[in-house]
Amino acid sequence: MPKQVDHQERRETIARALWRVVEQRGVGHLTMREVAQEAGISLGQLQHYFTSRQAMIAFAMDHATEQTARRVGLGLERLGEQPHPRDVLRLMLTETLPFHADARATSRMSAAYVLEALHDPEVHAKARADLRQGRDLVEQLVRRAIADGFVAADRDPVVETDLLLALTGFTTLMELDVLGPDQVRAAVDQYLDRLFA
Amino acid sequence: MPKQVDHQERRETIARALWRVVEQRGVGHLTMREVAQEAGISLGQLQHYFTSRQAMIAFAMDHATEQTARRVGLGLERLGEQPHPRDVLRLMLTETLPFHADARATSRMSAAYVLEALHDPEVHAKARADLRQGRDLVEQLVRRAIADGFVAADRDPVVETDLLLALTGFTTLMELDVLGPDQVRAAVDQYLDRLFA
Structure with missing residues (x-):
């Protein structure tokens, strides 16, 4: 199931990007926009994986x-x-x-x-x-x-x-x-x- | 020195407003704009007391x-x-x-x-x-x-x-x-x- 693996990998990439935002810029910058930017994807792509900021943080x-x-x-x-x-x-x-x-x-x-x-x-x-x-x-x-x-x-x-x-x-x-x-x-x-x- | 007392009182009011922002809305909302609003003063007035967000947080x-x-x-x-x-x-x-x-x-x-x-x-x-x-x-x-x-x-x-x-x-x-x-x-x-x- 290569597609599912990609999906999981992408989610992990997002989680790591989220950690970097917290680590380097602080929790005040923990918005979907900044995480998308850090992960190198569009806000729309991020929203495909996580419908809300809470869901994204819960996954991370x-x-x-x-x-x-x-x-x-x-x-x-x-x-x-x-x-x-x-x-x-x-x-x-x-x-x-x-x-x-x-x-x-x-x-x-x-x-x-x-x-x-x-x-x-x-x-x-x-x-x-x-x-x-x-x-x-x-x-x-x-x-x-x-x-x-x-x-x-x-x-x-x-x-x-x-x-x-x-x-x-x-x-x-x-x-x-x-x-x-x-x-x-x-x-x-x-x-x-x-x-x- | 009534003026100095007022000054200290105002700073304490700001500190308490800052705590309420952290408590009720989260540290993500800890901006000078939101603290000024919560304290019921203008951003300019807040900046009269604290020249930076860091200085405001340090005081709080x-x-x-x-x-x-x-x-x-x-x-x-x-x-x-x-x-x-x-x-x-x-x-x-x-x-x-x-x-x-x-x-x-x-x-x-x-x-x-x-x-x-x-x-x-x-x-x-x-x-x-x-x-x-x-x-x-x-x-x-x-x-x-x-x-x-x-x-x-x-x-x-x-x-x-x-x-x-x-x-x-x-x-x-x-x-x-x-x-x-x-x-x-x-x-x-x-x-x-x-x-x-």
């Missing part, structure tokens, strides 16, 4: 989430058959934080998406569902780590999950060069060491 | 920081003469997170500001300096808490400070209704209990 966000999941998947392969839950959580955290260009692109996209969500109920509902899904995944990991004796039995899985998710707050500190990548890695490692003590 | 951000500092100051008064460092850190965290309308307004303003910083070196430099100053304040508190025996002597003050700052990551989880305020309070309390164990 999904694409970013998929890219992160793909990177985590590749990392998991490197961890082998039965990875330690500490390594799995560390991988998920470090692929979510802006430690490298791809992760930075997706994390900036996320930040723009959250700001959109604050004044757009449709984007809010989708962002919330996505984040809840991510949270559920982490909670499953934490519960299994407790059940398997990797984490102390008196730890509350809900609280531990919420605290792990809150550590994505390092994103802003890294983006503004308040903390360097090594300092953040040290803090994340220290945190996980204590959780798995 | 400073105003937000001052408002947060003021709320923390009021909370400190309620804590009495020699507050426990745990209570001071809890106060700083809970006044930074969007637990109530004022804190939500300042935290949204911050999020918009960080996104601006990503593609504007001037805003980046200022946001970085502001956040570093906030970080230094927290590190002083943590160091004193260790020196005074409230926190175990083997805790690394730099790592502990960084982890406390990372907990501002709860902002996104609260804004997207992934976590309710009570759940976040429980996680913050649990975290501080462990730090001051």
Whole structure:
């Protein structure tokens, strides 16, 4: 199905153009006109793929989430058959934080998406569902780590999950060069060491 | 000096109008034209106070920081003469997170500001300096808490400070209704209990 492949490729090209607009010019420039220009297509062609700005942003966000999941998947392969839950959580955290260009692109996209969500109920509902899904995944990991004796039995899985998710707050500190990548890695490692003590 | 008071009042009115634009319409609408309209003044009048969009945003951000500092100051008064460092850190965290309308307004303003910083070196430099100053304040508190025996002597003050700052990551989880305020309070309390164990 070569036509469908082209279609998907074109959508990915658009998603990447959208990220570049956010990254280089800021979310204030996130209009269909500027994204079309950045992607090197006409506004009409862009509207063929996305009927609204919201739909375009939702796709770009999904694409970013998929890219992160793909990177985590590749990392998991490197961890082998039965990875330690500490390594799995560390991988998920470090692929979510802006430690490298791809992760930075997706994390900036996320930040723009959250700001959109604050004044757009449709984007809010989708962002919330996505984040809840991510949270559920982490909670499953934490519960299994407790059940398997990797984490102390008196730890509350809900609280531990919420605290792990809150550590994505390092994103802003890294983006503004308040903390360097090594300092953040040290803090994340220290945190996980204590959780798995 | 009645004239100077008016001047300051007008600037605060503009800052509040700017926050409303960010809150209700999104950062994509953060132009001098839209802020002037929201503040009920002409674009020319706005330009009398701020020569550029950046200068206007920087002032609004400073105003937000001052408002947060003021709320923390009021909370400190309620804590009495020699507050426990745990209570001071809890106060700083809970006044930074969007637990109530004022804190939500300042935290949204911050999020918009960080996104601006990503593609504007001037805003980046200022946001970085502001956040570093906030970080230094927290590190002083943590160091004193260790020196005074409230926190175990083997805790690394730099790592502990960084982890406390990372907990501002709860902002996104609260804004997207992934976590309710009570759940976040429980996680913050649990975290501080462990730090001051």
